[in-house]
Amino acid sequence: xxxxxxxxxxxxxxxxxxxxxxxTKHTINKPGSRTMKxxxxxxxFHHSSFDNIKELLAIKEKKGQKISLCLPTLNEEKTIGKxxxxxxxxxxxxxxxxxxxxxxxxxxxxxxxxxxASFGADVYxxxxxxxxxxxxxGKGENLWKAIYQLxxxxxxxxxxxxxxxxxxxxxxxxxxxxxxxxVKYVKAFYDRPLNISNTVRIAGGGRVTEILIRxxxxxxxxxxxxxxxxxxxxxxxxxxxLEKIPFPIGYGVETSHLIxxxxxxxxxxxxxxxxxxxxxxxxxxxxxxxxxxxxxxxFFNRIDKRxxxxxxxxxxxxxxxxxTCKDGVYEQVEHIICEEERPPMLEIPEYREKFHIQx
Amino acid sequence: xxxxxxxIESIRKASEEFLNIILxxxxxxxxxxxxxxxxxxRAEYIAxxxxxxxLQDCFMDEKSNVMxxxxxxxxxxxxxxxxxxxxxxxxxxxxxNITKDHMVGPFIENNALALAVLVSLPFFIDKxxxxxxxxxxxxxxxxxxxxxNNDGLKYYLSSxxxxxxxxxxxxxxxxxxxxxxxxGMLRCEITCILPENFKWERYGAFGTIIPMSEIINKxxxxxxxxxxxxxxxxxxxxxxxxxxxxxxKTKLCFEIRSESFDILKRVREQIRNITDEVSARSGVQVxxxxxxxxxxxxxxxGHEIVQKVRSVFNSLMLKPDFFPTVSQLSVLKDFGVPCVxxxxxxxxxxxxxxxxxxxxxxxxxxxxxxxxxxxxxxxDNAQEKQIKGK
Numbered sequence: 149x150x151x152x153x154x155x156x157x158x159x160x161x162x163x164x165x166x167x168x169x170x171x172t173k174h175t176i177n178k179p180g181s182r183t184m185k186x187x188x189x190x191x192x193f194h195h196s197s198f199d200n201i202k203e204l205l206a207i208k209e210k211k212g213q214k215i216s217l218c219l220p221t222l223n224e225e226k227t228i229g230k231x232x233x234x235x236x237x238x239x240x241x242x243x244x245x246x247x248x249x250x251x252x253x254x255x256x257x258x259x260x261x262x263x264x265a266s267f268g269a270d271v272y273x274x275x276x277x278x279x280x281x282x283x284x285x286g287k288g289e290n291l292w293k294a295i296y297q298l299x300x301x302x303x304x305x306x307x308x309x310x311x312x313x314x315x316x317x318x319x320x321x322x323x324x325x326x327x328x329x330x331v332k333y334v335k336a337f338y339d340r341p342l343n344i345s346n347t348v349r350i351a352g353g354g355r356v357t358e359i360l361i362r363x364x365x366x367x368x369x370x371x372x373x374x375x376x377x378x379x380x381x382x383x384x385x386x387x388x389x390l391e392k393i394p395f396p397i398g399y400g401v402e403t404s405h406l407i408x409x410x411x412x413x414x415x416x417x418x419x420x421x422x423x424x425x426x427x428x429x430x431x432x433x434x435x436x437x438x439x440x441x442x443x444x445x446x447f448f449n450r451i452d453k454r455x456x457x458x459x460x461x462x463x464x465x466x467x468x469x470x471x472t473c474k475d476g477v478y479e480q481v482e483h484i485i486c487e488e489e490r491p492p493m494l495e496i497p498e499y500r501e502k503f504h505i506q507x
Numbered sequence: 508x509x510x511x512x513x514x515i516e517s518i519r520k521a522s523e524e525f526l527n528i529i530l531x532x533x534x535x536x537x538x539x540x541x542x543x544x545x546x547x548x549r550a551e552y553i554a555x556x557x558x559x560x561x562l563q564d565c566f567m568d569e570k571s572n573v574m575x576x577x578x579x580x581x582x583x584x585x586x587x588x589x590x591x592x593x594x595x596x597x598x599x600x601x602x603x604n605i606t607k608d609h610m611v612g613p614f615i616e617n618n619a620l621a622l623a624v625l626v627s628l629p630f631f632i633d634k635x636x637x638x639x640x641x642x643x644x645x646x647x648x649x650x651x652x653x654x655x656n657n658d659g660l661k662y663y664l665s666s667x668x669x670x671x672x673x674x675x676x677x678x679x680x681x682x683x684x685x686x687x688x689x690x691g692m693l694r695c696e697i698t699c700i701l702p703e704n705f706k707w708e709r710y711g712a713f714g715t716i717i718p719m720s721e722i723i724n725k726x727x728x729x730x731x732x733x734x735x736x737x738x739x740x741x742x743x744x745x746x747x748x749x750x751x752x753x754x755x756k757t758k759l760c761f762e763i764r765s766e767s768f769d770i771l772k773r774v775r776e777q778i779r780n781i782t783d784e785v786s787a788r789s790g791v792q793v794x795x796x797x798x799x800x801x802x803x804x805x806x807x808x809g810h811e812i813v814q815k816v817r818s819v820f821n822s823l824m825l826k827p828d829f830f831p832t833v834s835q836l837s838v839l840k841d842f843g844v845p846c847v848x849x850x851x852x853x854x855x856x857x858x859x860x861x862x863x864x865x866x867x868x869x870x871x872x873x874x875x876x877x878x879x880x881x882x883x884x885x886x887d888n889a890q891e892k893q894i895k896g897k
Contacts, residue, residue, distance in 0.1 A: 230605040312602065
């Protein structure tokens with residue numbers, strides 16, 4: 149079967165039909181359905197709903213939960229110190245909501261690790277974690293290895309390039325997890341002003357979200373369109389969920405999390421939290437093109453599984469082509485982007501051994 | 508920890524553990540815009556912190572001053588620790604970066620670090636398990652800079668019924684300062700304006716810049732004595748808006764400082780004569796306003812507060828830098844509160860990339876915090892003997 153034929157076939161299906169190629173373990177609700185509306189109203193929060201940190205701490209202790217915060221890093225010396233100080237002082241020194249705060253580094257060549265260590269974060273280099281499985285480059289790799297390295301029952305992931313970090317970035321994500329047992333994964337959303345030459349412009353949703361993810365979800369996973377910013381790099385999840393899902397090592401990790409957890413548990417396992425503004429580095433359209441290419445690979449891998457491997461015969465290109473123009477001459481630049489995936493952590497023997505899990 | 512067995516070394520070590528909290532608070536407070544007369548965002552944040560720390564009588568007054576009291580075991584005497592909230596930064600969005608050794612950001616020298624230390628003081632005192640005999644009032648005040656003329660602090664001190672026996676005013680920089688005397692200061696604005704009925708045929712098309720430059724030259728020629736120490740600081744001059752339009756308004760901001768109030772008064776009158784003379788000769792309107800004024804004064808170097816703080820400096824191997832200051836010490840002095848001014852860290856001018864960007868050294872901060880806590884302990888003990896102001 150040709151790739152384009154598969155796409156054509158897929159888009160012909162009615163997703164509310166139980167016989168849909170995309171059927172999951174739970175009932176799919178149409179967008180705009182009562183369930184989806186209920187989810188939006190009952191599981192969309194503002195971080196200020198959880199600003200009573202003492203109360204969160206009491207719930208955490210009562211439930212006997214451990215919480216780890218992971219900052220995946222690669223050359224983040226400009227912002228890492230501030231992130232660690234802000235989160236550690238409020239959520240460890242003042243209120244011990246976090247049990248550990250660690251960076252998982254991809255091999256920074258600047259002072260990221262030195263600064264992080266000097267301000268009291270645990271510093272791990274990704275390649276040193278689970279050496280038996282080898283080393284792969286990508287943010288998803290760091291997130292996956294964090295499951296092995298960190299001890300928390302809840303793991304909070306926060307990007308390390310946030311200029312306006314505040315404690316609510318962490319407790320806003322932890323709050324729904326502690327207060328609602330059925331919530332297994334909490335996603336952040338925000339206004340996204342981009343930092344350009346010291347000025348700030350309001351940019352609505354992210355570009356990749358609006359022109360790639362939202363159309364794809366609308367076509368294949370309509371309920372997931374309820375996420376305001378499905379690609380946000382800040383989220384918290386329970387260990388017993390994270391250990392069961394595969395991790396794309398690159399750009400596709402956030403998208404695949406949503407699809408895989410949705411498949412298993414449905415929309416009710418999610419919550420989303422408004423963290424107000426997030427000020428971060430801007431990315432060029434070319435960079436976003438590469439990101440989109442990686443996301444598409446992870447996305448179609450998941451579609452493929454639902455089709456019983458129908459894509460296996462289709463040729464999925466790993467080369468992403470873009471153009472440059474120099475002195476009036478157009479030149480095609482090829483980027484090899486292969487969105488590899490790590491298996492569910494539960495399949496790694498060292499992990500089962502460390503966490504005393506029977507096979 | 509009881510004061511008697513709380514030695515300076517244990518306070519210094521604990522202060523190192525508090526460093527993250529101080530840096531975090533500095534970033535949070537420092538990134539809140541707080542131009543003079545619009546300090547509300549900082550005030551609300553600090554009020555929440557004071558309330559969280561369960562300070563006694565925690566409140567925000569009409570001028571947005573925020574205060575709270577750490578209750579003393581005896582409570583018959585009172586110490587005030589204060590710092591101003593306003594700064595020069597008018598921008599809505601700006602960021603403070605933290606490197607291994609520095610905090611870098613716009614106008615960071617003024618005064619977020621001092622506020623962070625003050626706001627965190629209840630937490631530190633609790634962690635050190637310290638108790639004081641005196642009540643300790645923590646006050647973050649508004650309207651200190653420029654035309655604010657310390658109105659926030661003056662308002663609080665004139666409206667409170669509490670009689671303070673001693674005070675510390677806290678500044679970001681520089682660690683090692685031990686000010687007990689306030690230098691007299693006049694903060695002035697001279698504005699040259701082209702009147703509607705300006706007689707071009709009589710005075711020519713010079714606009715307001717030429718008369719202002721004449722005023723500046725004449726002010727520069729005023730003789731100031733070396734003793735008592737006196738100085739003139741020309742802060743800023745703004746006029747006109749293009750290459751080929753005659754400037755219709757030019758404004759000069761400057762400050763005169765002297766240990767002698769008589770010299771200040773003499774210079775003030777000399778400048779008035781200069782502005783009158785230039786106005787008459789050039790035909791432009793010249794206004795001369797004193798926007799802020801402080802009289803010199805303070806306590807003696809032999810005062811018990813100075814001596815007690817000095818002993819803390821010795822224990823921390825800090826070399827005290829005595830100089831008359833333009834800090835808020837003068838306001839407390841005017842209300843009869845014997846007071847010193849302390850700094851928390853040093854600045855690093857080599858890091859700054861532009862006029863607004865400033866850098867503070869992180870390294871000295873624990874010593875700065877230890878100095879404050881130990882000084883409070885010493886002053887608290889000293890108050891068993893009655894402290895009297897000058």
